[in-house]
Amino acid sequence: MWYNPGEYRLLVSLASLLAPAFLSxxxxxxxxxxxxxxxxxxxxxxxxxxxxxxxxxxxxICRQALTDNDRRVRDWFVKECESIGCTVTVDEVGNIFAHRxxxxxxxxxxxxxxxxDTQPSGGKFDxxxxxxxxxxxxxxxxxxxYVTSAPLEVVNWTNEEGSRFAPPMLGSxxxxxxxxxxxxxxxxxxxxxxxxxxxxxxxYGGKVKCGDHRLGAYxxxxxxxxxxxxxxxxxxxxxxxxQSQRWYEVTVTGRESHAGSTPMHxxxxxxxxxxxxxxxxxxxxxxxxxxxxxxxGLVEVNPNSRNVIPGSVFFSVDLRHPNDTVLGEMDKELKAxxxxxxxxxxxxxxxxxFWSAPSVKFDEVCIDAVRTTVExxxxxxxxxxxxxxxxxxxxxxxxxxxxxxxxxxxGISHNELENTEPEYVAAGANTLLSTIIGHDKAVQHSGA
Ligand SMILES: [Zn+2]
Numbered sequence: 001m002w003y004n005p006g007e008y009r010l011l012v013s014l015a016s017l018l019a020p021a022f023l024s025x026x027x028x029x030x031x032x033x034x035x036x037x038x039x040x041x042x043x044x045x046x047x048x049x050x051x052x053x054x055x056x057x058x059x060x061i062c063r064q065a066l067t068d069n070d071r072r073v074r075d076w077f078v079k080e081c082e083s084i085g086c087t088v089t090v091d092e093v094g095n096i097f098a099h100r101x102x103x104x105x106x107x108x109x110x111x112x113x114x115x116x117d118t119q120p121s122g123g124k125f126d127x128x129x130x131x132x133x134x135x136x137x138x139x140x141x142x143x144x145x146y147v148t149s150a151p152l153e154v155v156n157w158t159n160e161e162g163s164r165f166a167p168p169m170l171g172s173x174x175x176x177x178x179x180x181x182x183x184x185x186x187x188x189x190x191x192x193x194x195x196x197x198x199x200x201x202x203x204y205g206g207k208v209k210c211g212d213h214r215l216g217a218y219x220x221x222x223x224x225x226x227x228x229x230x231x232x233x234x235x236x237x238x239x240x241x242x243q244s245q246r247w248y249e250v251t252v253t254g255r256e257s258h259a260g261s262t263p264m265h266x267x268x269x270x271x272x273x274x275x276x277x278x279x280x281x282x283x284x285x286x287x288x289x290x291x292x293x294x295x296x297g298l299v300e301v302n303p304n305s306r307n308v309i310p311g312s313v314f315f316s317v318d319l320r321h322p323n324d325t326v327l328g329e330m331d332k333e334l335k336a337x338x339x340x341x342x343x344x345x346x347x348x349x350x351x352x353x354f355w356s357a358p359s360v361k362f363d364e365v366c367i368d369a370v371r372t373t374v375e376x377x378x379x380x381x382x383x384x385x386x387x388x389x390x391x392x393x394x395x396x397x398x399x400x401x402x403x404x405x406x407x408x409x410x411g412i413s414h415n416e417l418e419n420t421e422p423e424y425v426a427a428g429a430n431t432l433l434s435t436i437i438g439h440d441k442a443v444q445h446s447g448a
Contacts, residue, residue, distance in 0.1 A: 036144055038433055040426035043136040047425070050076060050116075050132065051124040060416020061124055065117040065159035065170075066094070066195065071202035073116045077156055080135065084142055086154070090206030093174045093184055094158035094199050097213070100138050102151040107443065108216035110148070110436055111399070112137060113155030114391060115171075119163050123418020125408065125425075130221045131156050133429040140433060149444040150216055152436065157391040158204075165195045172391035175211045176398045215399035216443060217366055219435055220392040221428045222403060223420055227411030228384065235427045236374045236381040237405030240367055242393050243291075243385050244327045244359035248317040250277065250338060253348045256303060256311030271301055271310035273341050273349070280337035281317055284330050292321045292330060293387070322385045324359050360393050366402035369442065373434040379427050388413075404431050 053073045054063035063069040074096060078088050081098035089097050099109060114130025134154035141148070157175070162168025165187040173179040185196030199205045224230075229237050254270035278296045285294035298316040317334065321327040335351060342349045374381045384405060392403050406428040409419040 036140055036146065036433060036437065038133070038136045038140045038426065038429040039143075040422060040429070042139065043133060043429055044422045044425060046132050046136070047124060047128060050128065054118065056121070056416055058416050059124070060418070061118045061122050061128075062120050063116070063118040063122070064120055064164040065161065066164070066198035066202055066204075068202070070117055071204070074156065074202070074204055077116065077131070077135075081138075081154065084135075084139055086138065089208050090204055091175070091208040091210040091213070092181055092206055093171050093210045094204040094206065095171045095175060095210065096156040096204075098135075098138070098154040100141070100148075100152045100154075102148045102440075104149050104444075105151055107150035108214040109151040109153040110440060110443070111153040111155050111215045111218045111395075112220070112432060112436065113153075113157065113218075114220050114222060115157050115160030117159060117161050119161050119414050121414075121416050122161070123413060123415060125223045125418055125420050126225065126413050127160055127222070129223060129406070129420075129425060129428065133221050133425070133432050136429050137433045137436060146437075148437070148440040150440050153215070155218075158199075159195070160391055164189045169389060169391055169394055170195070172394040175213075176394040177211055178394050178397070181210060211398070215395070217363070217439055218392065218395045218399045218401045219366065219370070219432060219439075220390060220395075220401070220403045221432045222390060222405060223408040223413060223418070224384075224405040224411065225388050225408060225413035229382070229405060229407035230409065230411065232382060233380065234382050235379040235406070235424065236431055237384040237403075238367060238371045238374060238381055239362065239386050239392075239403035239405055240383050241322065241362050241385050242360040242389065243320045243322040243387060244324045245318070245320045245357045245389075246327060246331060246353055247355040248319070248334070249352045249354060250274075250315050250317060251350045252277070252313045252315075252342070253350075254309070254311055254313075254345075257309050259307040259309055262309060267309055268345065268347055269309050270313040270347060273345050273347050274299065274301075274313040274315055276341045276345075277338055277349075278315075280341065281319075281334065284319070284333045284337065287333075288321060288326055288330060291323075291385075292319075292326065294319050294330070320387065322359055327359075357389070357393075360396050362392070362396055362402045363400035365442075366400045366439070369435050369439045370402050370404055370431065373431055373438055377427075377430060377434060379431065404428055404435070 054069035086098035112134035115127035158171030187195040252270045254268035285292040295318040300314040406424040
């Protein structure tokens with residue numbers, strides 16, 4: 001078709017008027033994809049909605065693993081994931097995977113998640129923020145019709161808390177090959193009910209072999225469960241690893257005798273020895289400041305009578321440090337301190353190191369994906385080592401892993417008063433979303 005010069009000039013000027021609009025629409029569309037934001041209100045409302053499942057009178061949650069409340073929240077989660085187009089599978093240990101297809105489904109999925117079980121008097125956020133933010137990431141991508149290259153998965157790991165069935169992180173532990181399936185099934189609660197039977201009872205003994213499921217990467221968003229971010233007024237913790245930990249039990253044996261008729265120089269006071277040890281244990285952490293921590297949190301005095309000099313004392317010791325070598329030195333210092341006290345006082349002590357967990361270093365590429373995202377989004381942040389255990393500890397053994405922390409009020413967790421702010425949850429979920437998108441692009445470009 002031909003135009004006369006007048007019509008042509010009109011067309012050109014129309015085109016030049018419209019082109020920037022078209023261009024800016026495309027640019028806007030592209031930049032929106034780069035800067036997608038979660039729907040913070042929808043996420044917060046979802047957290048509050050599910051908090052009713054096992055909700056307590058003072059605003060906490062009682063939703064221990066494999067109870068009816070755990071079944072209810074699992075049913076809700078499965079239904080919700082299916083309603084937004086995910087395919088849900090459940091493995092033999094009850095871990096739930098909600099799968100969203102990508103463009104290249106031969107790639108292993110990029111996973112996000114945590115746990116929906118709680119302590120008997122737990123809070124609304126521990127674990128829950130990680131799972132529900134994963135769900136919100138998928139909802140947001142759906143809203144924007146954004147399809148990642150690799151598939152995505154939102155995961156709910158079974159029995160992270162370990163309060164009903166010890167040890168903790170059992171679902172992720174079986175997945176990572178730390179525990180075998182029979183060990184998990186044989187765990188008993190205080191009423192003698194077995195994990196395997198309770199899993200069947202609530203209908204979550206899945207058919208999929210646990211661990212037979214490669215993950216391309218794993219990102220876990222969690223509340224800090226400590227006071228550091230809030231104290232430093234930082235929005236995000238870029239978690240580089242989890243510290244090394246050792247648990248001990250100490251029994252000090254002295255001699256019971258009458259509080260009135262036994263002169264001070266003839267006593268064998270087990271409680272006094274314990275007190276000196278507690279002071280020494282405190283000093284051990286202080287001498288490896290600022291990263292070492294030591295705690296005596298449980299003490300049993302025998303016979304625990306006000307006019308009897310204590311004959312024996314049983315107490316726990318919890319030592320932690322990010323560096324295994326330093327923790328090894330603290331271990332030696334603990335043994336020496338206990339020995340020194342009992343030798344000086346003429347008593348006996350038995351020290352049992354019954355559980356040790358080496359430190360975990362998260363994947364450099366995943367940590368960097370989180371850090372660059374946080375910098376791009378303009379959130380204040382700091383690097384940190386997790387003081388608590390998480391599912392990410394075990395998943396790090398089988399997939400590149402990192403964690404994102406958000407502040408929680410006064411650092412309080414494992415408590416019905418556990419609290420955080422909607423803006424922190426939004427910042428954490430936006431960090432998770434952009435990290436997933438960024439990591440997916442990097443995987444796509446590397447052709448991995
Ligand atoms: Zn947790």
